[in-house]
Amino acid sequence: MSHPVSNRRVVLITGAAGGLGHALVQEFLKQGWNVLAGWHRRPMPTPDVPDRRVSVAWDVTQSADATTAVERALQLWGRIDVLIHNAGIARDSLVATMQPEDWDDVIAVNVTGAFYGARAVSEIMVHQRDGHILTVGSFGGRVGRAGQVNYSASKAALLGLTQSLARELGSHGIRVNAVLPGFMRTALVGDMTEAQLKDHAAANVLGRLNQPEEVSRTIVFLSETRNISGQIFQLDSRILPWS
Secondary structure, three states: OOOOOOOOOEEEEOOOOOHHHHHHHHHHHHOOOEEEEEEOOOOOOOOOEOOOEEEEEOOOOOHHHHHHHHHHHHHHHOOOOEEEEOOOOOOOEOHHHOOHHHHHHHHHHHHHHHHHHHHHHHHHHHHHOOEEEEEEOOOHHHHOOOOEHHHHHHHHHHHHHHHHHHHHHHHHOEEEEEEEOOOOOOHHHOOOOHHHHHHHHHOOOOOOOOOHHHHHHHHHHHHOOOOOOOOEEEOOOOOOOOO
């Protein structure tokens, strides 16, 4: 069944009720996009905007939820330009004390959820011969961290997924990239002490944490690019040796 096609570009965002997710929603709206905002457990903090922003319950660990979200966007606007897999969780623990469910849950949200979302939008984007999939990764996926084997492993896998998808979908005009936003004061790091946050800031050459608003502006910019794919964009000021 065909649907009227909106003149506005359309973005789907998972984990949209969180700190970065909410900032992404606001920035895309500001830049004139239509937004389908996916949330799980915690609903969106602000009301929907008629014809511009629709919020949907979206558990990224459920393939059917991704399909439903895609169908909803097509019913409303007839197109999907960008998917942002922003949903993510952390269940930190040393290996010796990590429970199997903590491993499974982190992998399910951070990696399998990205797979379900990409699979759900890829058929539409292939038909359009256009689209952009962006994953939100982590510096920990590049370097690994003690006490975060599940989180670091999931984010490393997400980078592999991103670059493999870029190779698979590039011939159809679809771009796939990853963004590493750096440490921000969001719910994901809500249980960290001020001393811990200060240590993370000190690891940056600028000596400060990132801001969701700045990350969001960068992601909107990347979403609009046409010739960038298979890349990993680190948005803070930590520096790794050349490899």
